[in-house]
Amino acid sequence: MEKKYWVPALEKANDVLQLIAEQPSKLKLIDLSKQLGINKSSMFSLLTTMEALEWVIREPESTYSLGARLGLVGNAFFKQFSLIDRFRKEAGVTKHTIQETIQLAKLDRTEVLYLAKEEMPAPVRLASEPGMKLPAHVTALGKAMLAALDETELDALYPEEALLPETTPHTIRTRSELKEQLAIARKQGYAFDLQEAVMGFCCVAAPVRDAQGRTVAAISCSMFQHEWEQKRELAQREICALAARLSQDAVQAGL
Structure with a gap:
């Protein structure tokens, strides 16, 4: 696909969601940062935004799982x-x-x-x-x-x-x-x-x-x-x- 109008932040968010979907409730911010090669500051911003949008949930152990909003979209x-x-x-x-x-x-x-x-x-x-x-x-x-x-x-x-x-x-x-x-x-x-x-x-x-x-x-x-x-x-x-x-x-x- 031509990336003339590509939005890198959306691609990163997509990568984060895919990784969380593969390993729900197992990965912390630092794990996601290392595995995806995204610096901690950017990863923090991505996760904070996605949490506010209910795309992800931060568990008590600071790991992440998919949020309810994605369930509604998928449904x-x-x-x-x-x-x-x-x-x-x-x-x-x-x-x-x-x-x-x-x-x-x-x-x-x-x-x-x-x-x-x-x-x-x-x-x-x-x-x-x-x-x-x-x-x-x-x-x-x-x-x-x-x-x-x-x-x-x-x-x-x-x-x-x-x-x-x-x-x-x-x-x-x-x-x-x-x-x-x-x-x-x-x-x-x-x-x-x-x-x-x-x-x-x-x-x-x-x-x-x-x-x-x-x-x-x-x-x-x-x-x-x-x-x-x-x-x-x-x-x-x-x-x-x-x-x-x-x-x-x-x-x-x-x-």
Whole structure:
């Protein structure tokens, strides 16, 4: 990997964490300093910072072990795969009911990150592959997740009223218009994309919530505009039901 923008302090912190993970509750500051070739002053600063961040814990014997914060991060890492597995199982049934492709995504600031999809054969294949990102304001998925944020959080993500990036002539253009749509999505429990992301396609999405009621992802169904009026109510009903099942699974699993 190119190290043009490398941050040496992060690399050192990573090395410290790896060594502690290999030998939990066995290494003191001086041991870590010697084994990693980091002077004691720098090591003290690293460990003090990581202890404050709950990345590490200093034991009574002055040895170190991994902290609770890393446990939370690691747990979140594996939860996303658990959600994807559950999505594939549940959405595999729903896609045959609607006869359309179902997608799963999470919010990454002002973008939607696609995690998985259950695809139905179609003449035109949706470009929403796992790992792909789109502006949140142009997608039903994004609006379903943005609707869970409060006014302060939304203003932090969209600090200006200036025109938002446009992908089609139907794209929401201002923060005010976005907030109006989010208020509707928040009230009804689902969101629409009416040719806002891709011309000729409409979409409905609903949020997936964890055991604490927090929106952690969203699912959607996209289809050609000419099929939208025929399938709109069915898609809306099935997507909301699927989101509810995934949310219930998350509650039962304690996610």
